[in-house]
Amino acid sequence: MKILRYPDPLLLQPSIDVTEEYMPDVLATVPAMTRLMRERKGAALAAVQVGILRRYCLLEMHTTTAPKETIAPVLIINPKILLEVGRRTREFEGCLSLPLFWERMERSDEILLQYWDRDFIERTVSLEGIQARAIAHEIEHFSGTLQLDKLSVMAKAMYLKKLKKHIRA
Ligand SMILES: [Zn+2]
16 A cells, blocks of 8 residues: 555545445555554545545544554544534645645634544534644545645646656656
């Protein structure tokens, strides 16, 4: 398993919902996905980023009292944003599938999220800050959208130039 990078065509494919029957396959990928996400210090990782076109992702839940290595990332299945509660703010964001990418993206500060957990039980949770942003980002991956698609033509061209130079180096 490896993290796919732009311009891998799989990253532009839509993902489909996880069914209960498919759960063993999901759970089998969690250890390797956790390792990859943590090696690259990502806040979250979507299945499509490792080439699996299913709607699930891992999300780091940092707290001030426990280092993240001591907490397993949360498995988020079939997520859906029910409500955007907070203000919309523009913060810098990267993507493990877009090397060198670091741009401001506008997102809600707080969301109400519906998802299914590792036991395939439906849950609703309120997320704030980096977790709210990360989930909104992962949901875009499920529709085959990259942050790149949200840039102006000029900003996209600049990024692609930087990326080409990086690949040649
Ligand atoms: Zn991403």
